[in-house]
Amino acid sequence: MSDTIESILSEAQSGMKKRMAHLDVELSRIRAGKASVSILDGVVAEYYGNPTPISQVANISVMDARTITIQPWEKNMLSVIERAIMAANIGLTPQNDGVQIRLFLPPLTEERRRELFKRATAEGENGKVGIRTIRRDSIEQIKKLQKDGLSEDLAKGGEKSVQELTDKFILEVDNVLAAKEKEIMEI
Known part of the structure; x- marks a missing residue:
């Protein structure tokens, strides 16, 4: 039965990586004063x-x-x-x-820089929401397995692993946003 938890974790990690890739694409479209x-x-x-x-x-x-x-x-x-x-x-x-x-590309005004950063932050929040949705779905799958006979210890361990994975990706989103903010606010 722990193989199913491993597959749930693998699926969750894959989905979270896709959300990060999508976030990278969306952030690359936000121009930060440099031609791209x-x-x-x-x-x-x-x-x-x-x-x-x-x-x-x-x-x-x-x-x-x-x-x-x-x-x-x-x-x-x-x-x-x-x-x-x-x-x-x-x-x-x-x-x-x-x-x-x-x-x-015209030079960015302070107001425009703040507007671009708000847009980047909104994209980051969308990424976090997507990651949290994947976490919720994965935990629901584990709870369903627990109802079908999976031991409580394995279920709790699986939920903890999903939460650790989520925390790792949320931190990665925060780091990407911090780098984008630095890029946008750089004069």
């Missing part, structure tokens, strides 16, 4: 009638700390990509010079 190609993740342009990520129709690169360049592989895609960026509402205005598109 991940800002354009999720921006899609019409390419021959199909919605296609910009990264699949153009070369995206970071020129310096505040500039992103987008060089489409086909010239006729310049205006399409420009419209897609405007429609995505990422807070950047594209500048088209006929060969490539440049995105200039």
Whole structure:
């Protein structure tokens, strides 16, 4: 029966790792004053009638700390990509010079930095809620096993292991958020 507790723990750990990976992706989309190609993740342009990520129709690169360049592989895609960026509402205005598109990231104001940190904190809270949900589900599974004949000692040990795993991942979320806060508030 302890094999089932091990599988519950393994499943919980896997789910919590997925929540952390999701949190990392969401936090990477929050720009911290530095140019990053991940800002354009999720921006899609019409390419021959199909919605296609910009990264699949153009070369995206970071020129310096505040500039992103987008060089489409086909010239006729310049205006399409420009419209897609405007429609995505990422807070950047594209500048088209006929060969490539440049995105200039304005310096962040103190107010904007606080707003970005609030957004990062909200994403962190969502991650914690997801981790706690996994904990709750895992403990419910263990309690169900206990009703089906699992010894109380094994059940309590399993619940303790799930709680330790949860504490570890919550601490990891806090550390990731602290690093993001430092990145955002850095001038």
